[in-house]
Amino acid sequence: IEDIRRMQAEFTDERDWNQFHQPRNLLLAMVGEVGEVAELFQWRGDAAEGLPGWSETDRENLAHELSDVLIYLVELAEKCHVDLPQAVLRKMALNRRKYPASKVHGSAKKYTEY
């Protein structure tokens, strides 16, 4: 994640694009990329793990769109001064406490329903 952050910062600096990369702009760009991921999945019905039946082109497109989501997410966090690697560790620890394995085994209920 730190590598992506650094490479994207270089990429943006070299192009003088920081003027466009305010938080809300990056958020809308991320929404746009999530929309492109959705378009790849929309008319196919449920997809099983590993996406059997997808062509090489579809897989390649998916890899590109998921990467775009990640790139904008990392840059959005940076421009908001959120330390994403640390934040995600804290959130995963929180999730472990919110959803104790012994209690929620095999159930998709929300933690507020326990």
Add this chain to the structure above:
Amino acid sequence: IEDIRRMQAEFTDERDWNQFHQPRNLLLAMVGEVGEVAELFQWRGDAAEGLPGWSETDRENLAHELSDVLIYLVELAEKCHVDLPQAVLRKMALNRRKYPASKVHGSAKKYTEY
């Protein structure tokens, strides 16, 4: 990213949640989390870098929601058998070629407009 992937896989296994974590379910979960990020930004007007004027609670909430987007993104990639760290490096190299710094300096146009 590999650490997040591994920790999330453990988290999901311990709770027997893989039955719920098909690709489209994870995609919709990611859309839900992106929506929660949007809600934090919606009534404030443009936010400058570093989010001056945001309270500690707002920042903490933002860190949580951005983390949730990342967690579902990493798991979605895994369940689609997309190697996300490799894909993002390939995509960033592609972006460098699509938007040559010498050509696009200071312009927000799409590459199809060059």
Add this chain to the structure above:
Amino acid sequence: IEDIRRMQAEFTDERDWNQFHQPRNLLLAMVGEVGEVAELFQWRGDAAEGLPGWSETDRENLAHELSDVLIYLVELAEKCHVDLPQAVLRKMALNRRKYPASKVHGSAKKYTEY
């Protein structure tokens, strides 16, 4: 649609909320509501027409969230000076030409693939 537009304008005026309802704010609010719709569908697998198996509460929540999407969409169009009822008629006529029934019968391909 015109009724929704007028009622939402009254609602916003009475509360002096037009100061918050700029186009990008409304767009992010709509993204937030779409995220809430996604959350209702996320862990269930494919849903058949009519949503068999959904509780009354789930259906009621869905009706509320779809309504919120529509309310923000109508207001977003208004604040952008887009005549939505007219635009949708034009877009549907365009779709009829882009996807001739004789050609696309039973196929989910994009029009660029014909």
Add this chain to the structure above:
Amino acid sequence: IEDIRRMQAEFTDERDWNQFHQPRNLLLAMVGEVGEVAELFQWRGDAAEGLPGWSETDRENLAHELSDVLIYLVELAEKCHVDLPQAVLRKMALNRRKYPASKVHGSAKKYTEY
């Protein structure tokens, strides 16, 4: 809204597309269209009412994308057996009660904060 519903139903029937138009497919299609709206707004900074400075092409594209969101929203509601015109009236009445004009005048706080 009833006209859009009826015209979209005819459009879908003529093309034998109901097989693709299950609720979750339509939801992802709507997410895709919301993403296209976001892309139109992403690098511009805050847009004022009426979108001063937008070209005729940008406005036309926006009208098309907002229409696409509406078309999929109406069809999604139908396939979920949600009566959207009635639901939106109920939701607007609920919003009036949740946010009394006398109390919330000029404030963007959430109703849970009152």
